[in-house]
Amino acid sequence: EEKEQVEIKPPKEKRKVGITETALRDAHQSIMATRLRTKDMLPVAELMDEVGYHSLEVWGGATFDACMRFLDEDPWQRLRELRKRFKKTKLQMLLRGQNLVGYRHYADDVVREFVKRAVSNGLDIIRVFDALNDLRNMEVAADQIKKEGCHLQMCISYTISPVHSLESFAKLSLEMKGMGADSICIKDMAGLLSPVDAFNLVKAIKERTSLPVQVHCHYTSGMASMAYFAALEAGADVVDCAISPLAMGTSQPATEAIVAALKGGDLDTGIDLKKLVPVAEHFKKVKEENRNLVMGIEGVDVNVLIYQIPGGMYSNLVSQLKEQNALDKLQDVLEEVPKVRKEMGYPPLVTPTSQIVGTQATLNVLTGKRWKIVPKEVKNYFLGFYGRPPGEMDEDIKKIVIGDDKPIESRPGEILEPELEKAREVIKPWMVEPEDVLSYVLFPAVAKDFLIRKYARATKRDVGFEEALEGVAYPV
Amino acid sequence: EEKEQVEIKPPKEKRKVGITETALRDAHQSIMATRLRTKDMLPVAELMDEVGYHSLEVWGGATFDACMRFLDEDPWQRLRELRKRFKKTKLQMLLRGQNLVGYRHYADDVVREFVKRAVSNGLDIIRVFDALNDLRNMEVAADQIKKEGCHLQMCISYTISPVHSLESFAKLSLEMKGMGADSICIKDMAGLLSPVDAFNLVKAIKERTSLPVQVHCHYTSGMASMAYFAALEAGADVVDCAISPLAMGTSQPATEAIVAALKGGDLDTGIDLKKLVPVAEHFKKVKEENRNLVMGIEGVDVNVLIYQIPGGMYSNLVSQLKEQNALDKLQDVLEEVPKVRKEMGYPPLVTPTSQIVGTQATLNVLTGKRWKIVPKEVKNYFLGFYGRPPGEMDEDIKKIVIGDDKPIESRPGEILEPELEKAREVIKPWMVEPEDVLSYVLFPAVAKDFLIRKYARATKRDVGFEEALEGVAYPV
Ligand SMILES: [Co+2]
Ligand SMILES: [Co+2]
Known part of the structure; x- marks a missing residue:
């Protein structure tokens, strides 16, 4: 049935x-x-x-x-x-x-x-x-x-x-x-x-x-x-x-x-x-x-496909080399990037690692001797301040870069002292709301200028944020 | 085993x-x-x-x-x-x-x-x-x-x-x-x-x-x-x-x-x-x-997705309306296009049908009365000179457009007289090679100017085509 x-x-x-x-x-x-x-x-x-x-x-x-x-x-x-x-x-x-x-x-x-x-x-x-x-x-x-x-x-x-x-x-x-x-x-x-x-x-x-x-x-x-x-x-x-x-x-x-x-x-x-x-x-x-x-980047960037280098990193390399009048070294640098990346334990190339790897690769080529000049960021990277890379770092290169300094083993954030209290003291005179202290800690120089203007707008003009947003405070 | x-x-x-x-x-x-x-x-x-x-x-x-x-x-x-x-x-x-x-x-x-x-x-x-x-x-x-x-x-x-x-x-x-x-x-x-x-x-x-x-x-x-x-x-x-x-x-x-x-x-x-x-x-x-x-068309053209109108046809409609100071009628025309296309038996929109449909849709809107003005190409379309449309044409519209004229039933190419012999006669004085007659039949006005120059280059300068291509004949 x-x-x-x-x-x-x-x-x-x-x-x-x-x-x-x-x-x-x-x-x-x-x-x-x-x-x-x-x-x-x-x-x-x-x-x-x-x-x-x-x-x-x-x-x-x-x-x-x-x-x-x-x-x-x-x-x-x-x-x-x-x-x-x-x-x-x-x-x-x-x-x-x-x-x-x-x-x-x-x-x-x-x-x-x-x-x-x-x-x-x-x-x-x-x-x-x-x-x-x-x-x-x-x-x-x-x-x-x-x-x-x-x-x-x-x-x-x-x-x-x-x-x-x-x-x-x-x-x-x-x-x-x-x-x-x-x-x-x-x-x-x-x-x-x-x-x-x-x-x-x-x-x-x-x-x-x-x-x-x-x-x-x-x-x-x-x-x-x-x-x-x-x-x-x-x-x-x-x-x-x-x-x-x-x-x-x-x-x-x-x-x-x-x-x-x-x-x-x-x-x-x-x-x-x-x-x-x-x-x-x-x-x-x-x-x-x-x-x-509007940036002029349209269409397809072949370098991403060939060298697995992000578009932004590629244009940075080009402009760095141009500044040094060394654009003829571009091919050498492009081939140096994967070597440096390997020695650094294969970090994904994204802010800030793309800049770190790119700068070191450029220096390795332009100085004519690999790892001869090493910027502070690269040293910090090898010291573990950015965290643990996905692969093994090259031990010989690491020794050259950090010398007798001791790398950290802990979580990078762990070794940092609390920052909020001190910052609150600094911006107290022109703090409008609790979020301001975060803006300041994150970008001290930029935020200081901005927060002073914000304070002036909020007090002198005695307007709420909402009106300020649509009024004089935000001139076109 | x-x-x-x-x-x-x-x-x-x-x-x-x-x-x-x-x-x-x-x-x-x-x-x-x-x-x-x-x-x-x-x-x-x-x-x-x-x-x-x-x-x-x-x-x-x-x-x-x-x-x-x-x-x-x-x-x-x-x-x-x-x-x-x-x-x-x-x-x-x-x-x-x-x-x-x-x-x-x-x-x-x-x-x-x-x-x-x-x-x-x-x-x-x-x-x-x-x-x-x-x-x-x-x-x-x-x-x-x-x-x-x-x-x-x-x-x-x-x-x-x-x-x-x-x-x-x-x-x-x-x-x-x-x-x-x-x-x-x-x-x-x-x-x-x-x-x-x-x-x-x-x-x-x-x-x-x-x-x-x-x-x-x-x-x-x-x-x-x-x-x-x-x-x-x-x-x-x-x-x-x-x-x-x-x-x-x-x-x-x-x-x-x-x-x-x-x-x-x-x-x-x-x-x-x-x-x-x-x-x-x-x-x-x-x-x-x-x-x-380089034409400035980048990225994605939403009109293709919404109105199923090819990019080139859309920009043609816009420029036609601009010329008539009637850009405010664009939306009306976009909505008229599918109606006209339906009445014409749903031709795919590609050269030349996209121009034919687009022009008629624009005329239908701008004159204020549908099918009041009909260009020659549209009449030829209804007469069958472009071939057989994929769907049925609207019989009432067809009557309005062609009146008492009789549509052809045959293959459009069949009713055309041979063209080569006559063309050969015309270009005989400056024909260099047999292909020239085809260039002339296809684009008489353009080819005539071009073929005369070609003849002059081929004879006066007494150079082969190959050298001519890389030499003076093709100035940058
Ligand atoms: Co993203
Ligand atoms: Co195509």
């Missing part, structure tokens, strides 16, 4: 995949020198809130510094303004582990206070990475993010080397799960991730951790959209995209292209292309208004 | 896939207004011949016209110069069916003579398409290509409409096989092909015909590299790419990105990335030298 029932086929279940829009952080950092102002963002915020993104990346990376340094803007205030307008959409930031949003390791008290304030000012998701994939550099931040009840996304900084493998990355992701990670992000800052590797890596991480996996690629080598497509086929949950005027080149794949590409298949972004049109139009206008800031 | 043998796993067999490089034809047509000169190509020819491409697209499309019109170059001579240098690599061209490399239908005697000369001057593969996918417009060319012993590749002009489906395209490909096609090309001139559709379409054509399938996409919508990846997964044999400086935007995906993307997977292009570096460097230099010719 049961068999006589008509079999009704259920409609094919589509798997839901998410899009994180990076227009307000990584995209403009990558192609407009991090110069988008809050007033370039707010007019389109309500429209973006209706799109149905998984989340928006809006804070962290270089934006904190750039706000104060170039735009006379308070990064905290930007976050609050955005939070106010994004009522439905999750907001996320990029945190450089113990480096937070700066360029050195900060003491643990700073890390904990920063995370606390970041969450209380409106973030839903914090993505944490470390240039060396040294989990100890993410430990304190991760612990505090969990304490604040925020979504902890931990990053694998993707790279290619003899000591990095599917297995090593999968193992790393499992350790991240052990640290409380709510999701894993594959961070391909250089555009090295091929679709073949993306498929295998996502599969391995999924099998090992069962956690949601998000993929973050830059288009530099031209493979990013293919990597996304393969990653999603392998089970990835979310991919990072940028609205078309701020996409491609050194930025992310275009949101519209990824949404359209998945239409009619087994995956559903839940996004209506038509809702992206006014968003694209807005940023097209903003881009036109700021033509002079 | 057999079971006791040690099982030796054979190394995993990789499937060989080919790359057709379009730098010398479609890529520069798409992003440099077809302005590459033969002397921009020759210095890198020997290096390109070593890469291991499946083939190079070097001729046809708009290049024939552009050679004579803008570059004072003989297209036939270009082909011979390239052939001389490409000793290992197959050369191919794009032929617009009965339109050859021009913009109207030519008589059958012209079609046959053109194909004959194209093959005898050095082509290995001829790709034929028709804007309406009307096989009758490819019939004579296909027949002659087979007679010449040349590889016949027949194109499906890809589009999206209620009368186009996986099934209809697969059926078309089978009919092409019946006409002798050696391979099938999916020609996605507008960048509409999503990876999901690419996968299904390739699979359907492969199953139906067992012929090699080549995919040709433009990057306009940002989906092309994903479409290639999915098409190759489905069994496609060759994809069209452009070396990075001439890639992306309205051109093809970058060769380097596709080669790198497939590395380590089941597909093997057999191409060493390092061999592409000097090719990329050469065209980067050429592009820099011709900055003024």
Whole structure:
């Protein structure tokens, strides 16, 4: 009798995949020198809130510094303004582990206070990475993010080397799960991730951790959209995209292209292309208004594919050599980079390791003798102040570089004295709100100038931050 | 006993896939207004011949016209110069069916003579398409290509409409096989092909015909590299790419990105990335030298995705409306296009149908009354002079447009009188070689000026074509 029932086929279940829009952080950092102002963002915020993104990346990376340094803007205030307008959409930031949003390791008290304030000012998701994939550099931040009840996304900084493998990355992701990670992000800052590797890596991480996996690629080598497509086929949950005027080149794949590409298949972004049109139009206008800031990097950078050197690092090498009138040595330097990287234990090439490796390789070639001149940063690297490299450092080179100095074995953040109290004393006279002390610790020189102006605006004019934002305080 | 043998796993067999490089034809047509000169190509020819491409697209499309019109170059001579240098690599061209490399239908005697000369001057593969996918417009060319012993590749002009489906395209490909096609090309001139559709379409054509399938996409919508990846997964044999400086935007995906993307997977292009570096460097230099010719279309064109209107057609509509001071009517026109296209039987939007549909849609909006003004081309379309549309034309509209005139039922090429003899008479005084008569028939006004100069150079200076090419005759 049961068999006589008509079999009704259920409609094919589509798997839901998410899009994180990076227009307000990584995209403009990558192609407009991090110069988008809050007033370039707010007019389109309500429209973006209706799109149905998984989340928006809006804070962290270089934006904190750039706000104060170039735009006379308070990064905290930007976050609050955005939070106010994004009522439905999750907001996320990029945190450089113990480096937070700066360029050195900060003491643990700073890390904990920063995370606390970041969450209380409106973030839903914090993505944490470390240039060396040294989990100890993410430990304190991760612990505090969990304490604040925020979504902890931990990053694998993707790279290619003899000591990095599917297995090593999968193992790393499992350790991240052990640290409380709510999701894993594959961070391909250089555009090295091929679709073949993306498929295998996502599969391995999924099998090992069962956690949601998000993929973050830059288009530099031209493979990013293919990597996304393969990653999603392998089970990835979310991919990072940028609205078309701020996409491609050194930025992310275009949101519209990824949404359209998945239409009619087994995956559903839940996004209506038509809702992206006014968003694209807005940023097209903003881009036109700021033509002079748009960097000329379009298309595909072959160097990424041949030398596995990120686009930014390559152009740095070129300009360093030009300054020395030694551009004819470029090929030698390009061939020296992998040697130095090997001797340093195969660090992924991302800020700050890309600068460290690149500078040493250039010096090795220009001085005519390898490791003859060694900058302080390179010495600190060999001393363990940046953390533990993925592979073994060359012992002979290490001896040449550090001499009789003793490398640290501990977590780099552990040896730093607390910094907050002292900083509070310094800025007491012109402190407006508790976040100011963090701005100061992170970028003392820049913040001092900025905070004095902020104090003057807040007191003399007796206006709230909100009005200040839209008034004279933020001249165009 | 057999079971006791040690099982030796054979190394995993990789499937060989080919790359057709379009730098010398479609890529520069798409992003440099077809302005590459033969002397921009020759210095890198020997290096390109070593890469291991499946083939190079070097001729046809708009290049024939552009050679004579803008570059004072003989297209036939270009082909011979390239052939001389490409000793290992197959050369191919794009032929617009009965339109050859021009913009109207030519008589059958012209079609046959053109194909004959194209093959005898050095082509290995001829790709034929028709804007309406009307096989009758490819019939004579296909027949002659087979007679010449040349590889016949027949194109499906890809589009999206209620009368186009996986099934209809697969059926078309089978009919092409019946006409002798050696391979099938999916020609996605507008960048509409999503990876999901690419996968299904390739699979359907492969199953139906067992012929090699080549995919040709433009990057306009940002989906092309994903479409290639999915098409190759489905069994496609060759994809069209452009070396990075001439890639992306309205051109093809970058060769380097596709080669790198497939590395380590089941597909093997057999191409060493390092061999592409000097090719990329050469065209980067050429592009820099011709900055003024590079069209500013980068990134992703959302209109392709929303309105399914090719990038070039969209910008044409905008400039037409600007001329009329009616840019505020753009939205109305964009919404009128699909209506007109429906009434015309859903032609794919490619030269010349994109211009025909776009102009009529604009007129319908600007005059305030639909089909009030009808240009000659639109009338000819309804009369059947362009061929048979994929769907049914609207009978009421047809009546309005053609009145009492009688549409033709036959193959459009059939009603044209032979053209060669008359043309030979005209150019007799300054004919240098038999190919000249074809240049004249195709573009009488342009060719007349050009051929007179060619005759003068060939006789007065008494130099062979080869020397002329590198000497005074082709001033920089
Ligand atoms: Co990034
Ligand atoms: Co094309």
